[in-house]
Amino acid sequence: MRRFINRRPGRQVGLLLAALPFLLLTAVYLAASGARLEVNPKDKLLPAPSSFVEAMAEMAFEEDKRSGQVLFWADTGASLRRLGLGIAVATLFGLTIGLSIGLFPYVTSTLDPFVAVVSMIPPLAVLPILFITFGLGELSKVVLIIVGITPFLIRDVAFRVRELPEELLVKAQTLGASSWQILLRVAGPMIFPRLIGALRLSLGPAWLFLIAAEAIAATEGLGYRIFLVRRFLAMDVILPYVVWITLLAFLMDWALAKLSRRLFPWAES
Amino acid sequence: MSAVIIEGLWKAYDDLPVIEAIDLDIASGSFVTIVGASGCGKSTFLRLLLGQEQPTGGRILVEGEPLPSEPGPERGIVFQRYSVFPHLSVLDNVVLGLEFQQAPWSGRLFGQQRRLAEQEAEHLIAAVGLGHVRAARPASLSGGMQQRLAIAQALILKPKILLLDEPFGALDPGIRDDMHALISELWQETGMTVFMVTHDLREAFKLGTRVLTFDKVRQDPHAPEAYGATITYDLQGRQRAAAG
Numbered sequence: 001m002r003r004f005i006n007r008r009p010g011r012q013v014g015l016l017l018a019a020l021p022f023l024l025l026t027a028v029y030l031a032a033s034g035a036r037l038e039v040n041p042k043d044k045l046l047p048a049p050s051s052f053v054e055a056m057a058e059m060a061f062e063e064d065k066r067s068g069q070v071l072f073w074a075d076t077g078a079s080l081r082r083l084g085l086g087i088a089v090a091t092l093f094g095l096t097i098g099l100s101i102g103l104f105p106y107v108t109s110t111l112d113p114f115v116a117v118v119s120m121i122p123p124l125a126v127l128p129i130l131f132i133t134f135g136l137g138e139l140s141k142v143v144l145i146i147v148g149i150t151p152f153l154i155r156d157v158a159f160r161v162r163e164l165p166e167e168l169l170v171k172a173q174t175l176g177a178s179s180w181q182i183l184l185r186v187a188g189p190m191i192f193p194r195l196i197g198a199l200r201l202s203l204g205p206a207w208l209f210l211i212a213a214e215a216i217a218a219t220e221g222l223g224y225r226i227f228l229v230r231r232f233l234a235m236d237v238i239l240p241y242v243v244w245i246t247l248l249a250f251l252m253d254w255a256l257a258k259l260s261r262r263l264f265p266w267a268e269s
Numbered sequence: 270m271s272a273v274i275i276e277g278l279w280k281a282y283d284d285l286p287v288i289e290a291i292d293l294d295i296a297s298g299s300f301v302t303i304v305g306a307s308g309c310g311k312s313t314f315l316r317l318l319l320g321q322e323q324p325t326g327g328r329i330l331v332e333g334e335p336l337p338s339e340p341g342p343e344r345g346i347v348f349q350r351y352s353v354f355p356h357l358s359v360l361d362n363v364v365l366g367l368e369f370q371q372a373p374w375s376g377r378l379f380g381q382q383r384r385l386a387e388q389e390a391e392h393l394i395a396a397v398g399l400g401h402v403r404a405a406r407p408a409s410l411s412g413g414m415q416q417r418l419a420i421a422q423a424l425i426l427k428p429k430i431l432l433l434d435e436p437f438g439a440l441d442p443g444i445r446d447d448m449h450a451l452i453s454e455l456w457q458e459t460g461m462t463v464f465m466v467t468h469d470l471r472e473a474f475k476l477g478t479r480v481l482t483f484d485k486v487r488q489d490p491h492a493p494e495a496y497g498a499t500i501t502y503d504l505q506g507r508q509r510a511a512a513g
Contacts, residue, residue: 167351170321175366176342176426181376185365189356266355266406 047236055236071225075241079222080248082138083210086145087199090206093146094153095188095195101154102161103187104179112158119151124212131217141213148209149202156198160191193267196260200253207249272297272430272462273318277327279497280313286497287313288483291327293500295479300456300463302477302506304470309483309498311466315434318464319346331430342370345423349435352419353407359418360403363390366425393421397451413444417451424455431456433465437472449476477506 009017033046047055060072067074100107101115127144134140164187172186214223222245229237261268271294278291288310295301305311316322317329320340329336331343340346353362367386368378378386394403397417399410407415416436423431433452437445453476456463467473473480482502489495 165351167348168354170319170340171346171348171352171354171422172365172369173340174319174342174344174346174423174428175369177369177376178373181369181373185368185376186354190354264356266408 044233044235047239051236052240055234056240059237069220071220074220075222075225076244076248078218078220079210079214082141082214082221083145083206086142086210087149087202087206089142090146090150090153090202091195091199093150094157094198098154098157098195099161099183099187099191102158102191103183108158115151115154115158119155123148123209127213127216136217141210141218144209144213145206149206152202152205153195153198156201157191157195160194160198161187164190193260193264196256196264200256203249203253203256207245211245271295271330272299272332274330274333275327276330278314278317278324278329279326280310280317280322281325281497285494286325288499289497290499293481293503295462297332297462298460300453300476300478300506301465301481302473302479303464303466303481303483304468304473305483305498307468309485311483312434314483315432315464315466318430319344319432342366342426343428344430344432345426345428346432346434347416347419347423347436349438352436353415353422355407358404358406359394359399359410360387360390362407362418363394363421363425366422370426390421390425393425394418396455397421411444413440413448416440416448420452420455424459427459427461429461431461431463433463435466435468438468445472452476474506480504480506 029046030049033048036043036046037048056072060070063069064071097111097115101111102108123144126147127140130140130143130147134143168186168190169182172182177186210221211223211226214221215227218224222241226238226241273293273295275291275293275295278293279289280287291314303311303314313322317324318336320337323338346352354365357365364378364383364386367389368376371382371386372378377383391400391403394400397420399414399417399421402410402414407418410418419436436452437448440448449472452463465473465476480502481500482504483498484501485496485498486501487496
């Protein structure tokens, strides 16, 4: 008998094993939901699958009577806009500031301790400040995402730059590279795949801050909708929304991984 | 003519001397090999020549001028590892030096300039025997091929001094002999001054016109780090004309 650490599932068994927890969760839900509905057909806590379909058909294909919008897609669009903008700006800051901190000792001395302290501020604690400063509109929600994930991106990029072999930086200098050229042609391109890795890790927090901001002050958005319908115990909307958010986050993560492999094949080994 | 003059060179880290009292006069076009036990300052000596580290005392003159205090294009380097850029193809690795020289802001060449640079680079790539893999990335090359690339990359700016830090230490013996032939040939052709650190005595005598050995002359058994290493032997190697 081989040791457990040396036994590997085949491809098909692997797929089956991967599906198992999902199937198990679904089965547990269906059993629990069925049991509750049997006692009380009007139970709202664990709706039957048919209720999800009904509720979501209304949300996704019918115009809302009050706003004239199809709520599901309006919510999705609003949330993705905020998330995309926040992540884009945070990435830009993370890359430029992180590279500078990692590469230039004078910038390290100036900004490294500052970023280390700022990154310890709980972003949600400053959300009221953001609302006061930037108002309750789109800007404060985007800024919360930026404030939430930029410090991590900066520190990760700076750390990765310092991890680059000293030899390569020396080599570039013996090829006559200036500091700027080293940043542009050596350090920058070499940490791009690491930046995407950091970005993937930031997706979770970015969604967290988005939902939090939308829950507190918004008029549309996935997080706003969930917290709105909570008042009516509308689990038939909340659960599909949660699944949808999870799916979106998962797809973003997958796309980033794919992009990284496509653009930076040299970083794989 | 002297390519490099070293006077009373001394280097210490936190008061612990690594190398001390080195005086040297290296003729232009020499192939200097440096041998010695691990941890006796060979690599430190090379880093001082490179300008990556500053001497604690003494001075280094290159063609009569004090050595700049940072690495520069007049002194090329090949390390044992991490000598080439993994994100660039073979061709781009070699073109890079020309791009740094000719494009201060973008660091990239385009159009006619790029074609000229590529021609020059391809000439060197062919000379080190990598013509057939010019589009490949370093990760797909063998260790010996990567070092060939590193040499081509270092030579593109025609440095007067080439520094080699155990460049063939990680290669198989057969491959190593090929590399010896290559580096000898390039050295003869270019007339540059070469400094090469190696563990391998045979290699040192085979290649060097001048063989330096580093060792500690004073030993305190109770404080093995109290004294630094210096040059204990300065031997004549092969003659330049007979080399190759």
